[in-house]
Amino acid sequence: MSASKYFVITGGAGYIGSMVAASLLARGDRVLVIDTLDFGGDGLLSFLPFANFAWTKQDVTERAPLAELMHNADAVIHLAALVGFPACNRAGRERTWQVNVEGTQRVYETAAQAGVDRFIFASSYSNYGLAADGEMVTEQSPLQPQSSYAESKVAAEQFLLTQSSQTGPAVTCLRLATVFGVSPRTRFDLMVNQFAWQAHQGEKLVIYQENFRRAFVHVRDVARAMLLVADAPRSAVAGQIFNVGNEALNSSKQELVMLLQEQWPALRVELQDRSFGGDMRSLHVSFEKIRRELGFTTCIDLRQGLAELHQALTLGWITNPADDRHRNHPPLLV
Structure with a gap:
């Protein structure tokens, strides 16, 4: 069995984050959840018996000692965001940008300061927008965001992919299909x-x-993909974008x-x-890259x-x- 790792999950009390935390704890890793708890913390209650679990209530857009929390972390899984076009429209463009773009920048810069090795970013296939009828979109397809939510995810990706280097955290952007389950x-x-x-x-x-x-992609399969990226050789995932899903679920x-x-x-x-x-x-979305390069397929x-x-x-x-x-x-x- 491989040695346990230390993961920091922003937005870890949420829909995807709580499943990722559960998966990591189940295999013996140490997990710290950072979350505003805007939607409560019920998803974290079952983790309290784990000695290797901790959480803190914090907004990633606010000034706070995040670097101390990330010290010695192997990876940051960044899920904290305003998610979906209705939530972003309700919050307004300025707040959406503050959380989804500036918040991402701040979390990445803090991770770099703390010496974190991996930075896994939860992005969205909504970045592709519309495509020609029958055209299969890949990670190389043009981005045509149709909402402020997608625009913010594209901007965050662009920042992260220009920051990734040999010395800083290895950035991997995961464009998730619509999650269910x-x-x-x-x-x-x-x-x-x-x-x-x-x-x-x-x-x-x-x-x-x-x-x-x-x-579409099941939430447990999203968690599996994130763990797979975290465990993959750095050279296989650094600076990479992967669509996460399965053509059979288009x-x-x-x-x-x-x-x-x-x-x-x-x-x-x-x-x-x-x-x-x-x-x-x-959209018809291709998931061939993550299958070919990381051996991932949905279950x-x-x-x-x-x-x-x-x-x-x-x-x-x-x-x-x-x-x-x-x-x-x-x-x-x-």
Whole structure:
């Protein structure tokens, strides 16, 4: 068994961060979570018995002794952000930039000051925006962000990739597909999870652009990808961008609805062929690079993830899914 490592996770109480923390603790690594706890800290409660777990309530945009917390860390996994175009639109462009761009700059510079070896950045495939019909987008495809959220992620990536060097932290940017599935802090404002919650409630789904394609990835597979990057040789990941997902999970909303109806046969759906504005993505995404270079492939498909969500909602695994702590923003038009 390899020696344990020390990881700092910003946004570690969140949907993805809590799953990453759980995965690291399960294999014996030391974990420090930095989070504002804007959505509570329930996702961290099960970690308290671990002697190798610690957390601190802190905003990465504020002046605080972050360098002391990162001292001797092997890697920083930077997840703290305003996530999604509704949350960013509500916060405004200035606050979005302060958190997603300036906050990222500050965390990276602090990690460099502390001598951290790896810096793993959670980015988004929304950076690609729109693509020609049938065109497969890769890490080399043009970036056409369609929202302030995507613009902020592109700007943060650009900063990080110009900073990565032989002496500073090795930067890896992970452009995540739309995440779904159950985690210690499950969100119900992401497309698959939101659809599942509405189906469970007996609500009618009103679907816009049913033929628009999205890429999806389970939250546990995201955690696996982040650990894989952290463990890979530095030369394999330094200055690299990887799409995280699987082509088999590139699905239209109409295809997703069919899978939902396997779990909720009484689901009612209304299709409307009009725009709702916002982050207009319709993409076929390639995940060949991360598969070829790191050997990563996903383990959980949409059917399995929806079955898990159905079980979680039916058996009451998640206390009060309607609570705001399970959303980063109000429910989306979909």
